[in-house]
Amino acid sequence: MENLPLYVYLFFGASAVLALSIFYIASQNSKMFLLVVIGWILVLTFLSLSDRYTPTKSLLPIFPLLTVPPTILVVALFFIKKGKEFMQNLNVKTLMILHTTRILVEVGLFFLATYKVIPESMTFEGRNFDILIGLSAPVIYYFGFVKSTLNRSIIIAWNIIGLALLFNVVFTTITTVLVLKQPNFALGYFPFFLLPSVIVPIVLFSHLVSLKKLFQLRETNAM
Secondary structure (H helix, E strand, O other): OOOOOHHHHHHHHHHHHHHHHHHHHHOOOOHHHHHHHHHHHHHHHHHHOOHHHOOOOOOOOOHHHHHHHHHHHHHHOOOOHHHHHHHHOOOHHHHHHHOOHHHHHHHHHHHHHHOOOOOHHHOOOOOOOOHHHHHHHHHHHHHHHHOOOOOHHHHHHHHHHHHHHHHHHHHHHHHHHHHOOOOOHHHHOOOOOHHHHHHHHHHHHHHHHHHHHHHHHHHHHHO
């Protein structure tokens, strides 16, 4: 990773901080969220410095650790009481703004691909079209929540498309890690590991919570 210039680290780090800050605001400044995220990042930072988990040629040694625990947490929040209370306090409008950070993430991935530490297939020049959600998020936010001229079904459809594009990115990453074994080990180093371990779970959770609340509102209005 010595060949990466400082601006790539700073850009990717700033993207992660922005995403976490917006979600923190959406959570009504939840101290629990802040403690969990900071603790999780510290654990991963420590492990990323260990020889056992250092991905010198492949992301495979650390990939399950980066992705499995946060995925389990996201699912669990929909079933436990504290999780449901946490979701109840989340602001859907702010969650919509959060998706604009996907533009910065995609530009960051492009930088990494330029320096050959992730495959091109994981960028918008390859099979990653996630940037479209980031670019369209301000439009959906403005017409859906500021002007209130968008039908709620359109906002629901947009979130579903956002989920589909996110799963496409995850699938592409998994295939490059497990099947094609292309170079993508940058995501095992700080701050780049924040993408699969923090940012992707937060984006996933934001879409799911937004859909849950939007469906509830539609059912309420129907009644």
